[in-house]
Amino acid sequence: MAKQNIYDNENFFENFKDIRSNEINFNDCIETPILLSMLPEVNGKSVLDIGCGMGQHAKQYSDMGAKFVMGIDISEKMLKYAKEHFCAKNITYQQMALENISALAKQFDIVTSSLTFDYAEDLDELMRNVYQLMKDGARFVFSMSHPMATAWDGKYDRYTCTELGERLYANISNYMVEGKRSVKWVVDDYELYHRTLSTIVNAIVNAGFLIEKCEESHVSDAMRKKYPAQFGGTLHRPDFIFFRCKKSI
């Protein structure tokens, strides 16, 4: 099946860039602080960032003292932006689909990925391939959309709200139906894969990983009150899920 490369669509890319660059965005306000808090010591380590996008995380790992960082992504536009805005001597960016990572003939101390595995059709294979790219004892830290957030088919609003716009409930539909979903986000036909929590956990465990930590995204009361339009629904369900895994033989 052809891999979706929506980030190279001009309209999608420009809109995503605006969302990601806005001071109040889900990545910087929610995802990144949790992901960074789950990383092992980065100083002196080799790091692979799968789906590095515009390179913000790769640059953070470089600034944290990584020996070198390799960022891979399917999107030419995202990589061009990364090379222009988030480069460093010890960062290499390479165009590569996550489905092809077994072609990387290297092993890393840390493998990481932020909000990219939603696009993986075969999560079992991806987990097995990541395992092969890691040194013994290496850590794998990643985030993806929470299954409660991907259990939405776009037929109804994401939240049921009061007339004043207060979010009363999150609308979850067909949680048990796994597979590709096409929903409206930035464009009309944004595609991602929904899977249940047990499917995600079993893909990790079956690849041979030990799960050391799992987190679900959370937002402080202060942030929720200050930015209700962005974060008003975050008590009803988490947006993201995070895992730290160890390769242990």
Ligand SMILES: C[S@@+](CC[C@H](N)C(=O)[O-])C[C@H]1O[C@@H](n2cnc3c(N)ncnc32)[C@H](O)[C@@H]1O
């Ligand atoms: C939501 S963005 C996250 C980017 C970055 N990790 C961040 O946190 O800002 C998802 C990224 O996954 C990349 N992507 C989507 N499908 C991919 C695939 N099959 N292989 C590699 N990268 C992919 C996109 O090009 C995009 O850069």
